[in-house]
Amino acid sequence: MFFSYFCSMIQEYQLRLLPEQAFSEEVIARFIADDKGLDVRTINHVRVLKRSVDARQRTIYENLKVRVYINEFPQDEPYEKTEYPFVGDRPRVVVVGEGPGGLFASLRLIELGYCPVVIERGKDVHERKKDLALITKTHKVDGNSNYCFGEGGAGAYSDGKLYTRSKKRGSVAKILNVFCQHGAPTAILADAHPHIGTDKLPRVIENMRNTILKSGGEVHFQTKMTSLLLEADKVVGVEAVRLSDGQQLTFRGPVILATGHSARDIYQYLADSKIEIESKGIAVGVRLEHPAQLIDQIQYHSREGRGKYLPAAEYSFVAQVDGRGVYSFCMCPGGFVIPAATGAGQIVVNGMSPANRGTKWSNSGMVVEVRPEDVGPDDDVLKVMHFQERLEHDCWQQGNMRQTAPAQRMADFVNNRLSYDLPESSYAPGLISSPLHFWLPKQIISRLQEGFKTFGRHARGFLTNEAALIAVETRTSSPVRILRDRETLQHVRLEGLFPCGEGAGYAGGIVSAGIDGERCAEMCAEYLGRK
Numbered sequence: 001m002f003f004s005y006f007c008s009m010i011q012e013y014q015l016r017l018l019p020e021q022a023f024s025e026e027v028i029a030r031f032i033a034d035d036k037g038l039d040v041r042t043i044n045h046v047r048v049l050k051r052s053v054d055a056r057q058r059t060i061y062e063n064l065k066v067r068v069y070i071n072e073f074p075q076d077e078p079y080e081k082t083e084y085p086f087v088g089d090r091p092r093v094v095v096v097g098e099g100p101g102g103l104f105a106s107l108r109l110i111e112l113g114y115c116p117v118v119i120e121r122g123k124d125v126h127e128r129k130k131d132l133a134l135i136t137k138t139h140k141v142d143g144n145s146n147y148c149f150g151e152g153g154a155g156a157y158s159d160g161k162l163y164t165r166s167k168k169r170g171s172v173a174k175i176l177n178v179f180c181q182h183g184a185p186t187a188i189l190a191d192a193h194p195h196i197g198t199d200k201l202p203r204v205i206e207n208m209r210n211t212i213l214k215s216g217g218e219v220h221f222q223t224k225m226t227s228l229l230l231e232a233d234k235v236v237g238v239e240a241v242r243l244s245d246g247q248q249l250t251f252r253g254p255v256i257l258a259t260g261h262s263a264r265d266i267y268q269y270l271a272d273s274k275i276e277i278e279s280k281g282i283a284v285g286v287r288l289e290h291p292a293q294l295i296d297q298i299q300y301h302s303r304e305g306r307g308k309y310l311p312a313a314e315y316s317f318v319a320q321v322d323g324r325g326v327y328s329f330c331m332c333p334g335g336f337v338i339p340a341a342t343g344a345g346q347i348v349v350n351g352m353s354p355a356n357r358g359t360k361w362s363n364s365g366m367v368v369e370v371r372p373e374d375v376g377p378d379d380d381v382l383k384v385m386h387f388q389e390r391l392e393h394d395c396w397q398q399g400n401m402r403q404t405a406p407a408q409r410m411a412d413f414v415n416n417r418l419s420y421d422l423p424e425s426s427y428a429p430g431l432i433s434s435p436l437h438f439w440l441p442k443q444i445i446s447r448l449q450e451g452f453k454t455f456g457r458h459a460r461g462f463l464t465n466e467a468a469l470i471a472v473e474t475r476t477s478s479p480v481r482i483l484r485d486r487e488t489l490q491h492v493r494l495e496g497l498f499p500c501g502e503g504a505g506y507a508g509g510i511v512s513a514g515i516d517g518e519r520c521a522e523m524c525a526e527y528l529g530r531k
Helices: 002-006 025-036 100-111 125-138 172-181 201-214 264-272 292-300 383-398 410-414 442-458 510-530
Strands: 009-017 043-054 061-070 092-096 115-119 218-220 223-231 234-242 248-252 255-257 277-279 282-291 318-321 324-332 336-339 349-352 361-370 405-409 431-433 468-473 480-482 497-499
Touching: 009 025, 025 043, 025 061, 092 100, 092 234, 092 248, 092 510, 100 115, 100 172, 100 201, 100 255, 100 510, 115 223, 125 201, 172 510, 201 218, 223 248, 223 264, 234 255, 255 510, 264 277, 264 383, 264 480, 282 292, 282 324, 282 349, 282 383, 282 442, 292 361, 318 442, 324 349, 324 442, 336 361, 349 361, 349 468, 361 442, 361 468, 383 405, 383 468, 405 410, 410 442, 410 468, 497 510
Parallel strands: 092 115, 092 255, 115 218, 255 497, 405 431
Antiparallel strands: 009 061, 043 061, 223 234, 234 248, 277 480, 282 361, 282 468, 318 324, 324 361, 336 349, 405 468
16 A cells, blocks of 8 residues: 555556456456456556457457556656647648648648648638538539538548558658647547547647747648649749639749649549559549448447447458459448548539448449559550549449439349439438449449458348448549659659659558658658758
8 A cells, every 4th residue: 555655656457348347447446446456546546558359259359458657647748749840941842632641741841840831722721611502502513612622631531540551651650740730639649540520630730830830831722733843854933823813823943732632623634644653553432331230230240330439330342353353441340431622523422421430321432443544555654543533433424413322222232223212321412223233334233242242241241231332422533643763752854853652642541641751751851952
């Protein structure tokens, strides 16, 4: 008892707890006190360092790594803070696009003592939100302000999932810490599958923009790049147009090109200008939506589903069918299906989840790998992009030329049957019953059908008519790769151009785009240091 009351120390423990033992720091503290023979009154704080759910068996456990403060309090922040100096009088770098690649490139440039000048074709997060609401109300899409274009990029209003397989390319921890410094919940540092949520991420992005401005950087909204400014084989800036009044603008400096995977006008400009790009494989399919309760029951092996203490269940499926991958993509437990087109005459769907993942639906992309050789033998570097465009336009026509999405019950699709009605859906513009098994490309239909049969065998109850396929999911990644040198990250021919992130074909998702943005900033700083 003397030790418990008068000795102070910090201990770390690995714990394997039932969900009801792990749902709050107070409950975890009581468990540790009982398990380690401590007086619970001496435990002043418990910091969860790692957390994951193990649902492989019928009894569900949570695996935790915790830091316990006994008779003392934490003296540090739960995240590592980055200092951002004033750089308004420093050499300028033009950053095209304010998605995660552009944001993290800009912040890293400030760290390194350079001034980012960001141009973004879309609006800030608050104004952008109004245009998203109009898609459902009017069935019209603003080509410069939508779920893909605008401050924060495609991730700002489409979920905010923060896990990646790209750990060898840079520091995932650095990206997560910067998010926390700008207002993200510190739980993302611990969770195996960190997630901010589409309702909270916009405020974090706004804080990141304010850091750029406070440090002397610039952010120009509704400003669209029209061309690169070239001197011989060197990029020295960009030409742009201010969309609000049509004014032509010039921004000078080396360029980090971080436009995101849907900037088709930029790809067309690069192709027309003979700037080296190549076709890249993508994945195409549908958004599959189940009742969240059903997914919880399947994944947690219980009729009660998640119960009181577990999060909305996730899943991940992958199969090989006729030499191509079929897999789930961007799984959104307790989420929504959203209209993600970037122009007229398109239907594109995506998914998102709020922070609490509390809706009564769960969805994911269910997609089939498509390689450049699958869409034609010609040498058109934009052929995969044109394949996307045709499929999105076909979907729009099937949806009565509105944002009403074609859909089909899952088992009906697998068995080539019409769906005479559809389940209730989170897709706000509405669904229309359509024979997806008839008009989608055969290479997609046959592989999805076989993949669903395989997934149904692995997870009993997954293949069901309670689920709906909503067409069409095409924006899984960029359809081109902008060629760059592996060491310098500059374009293979144009000095001073740094293709970056998803739009350049070198990232997939928020974290990997952020990592690539930081790397491009570092290489750009090195380039400027040599001049």
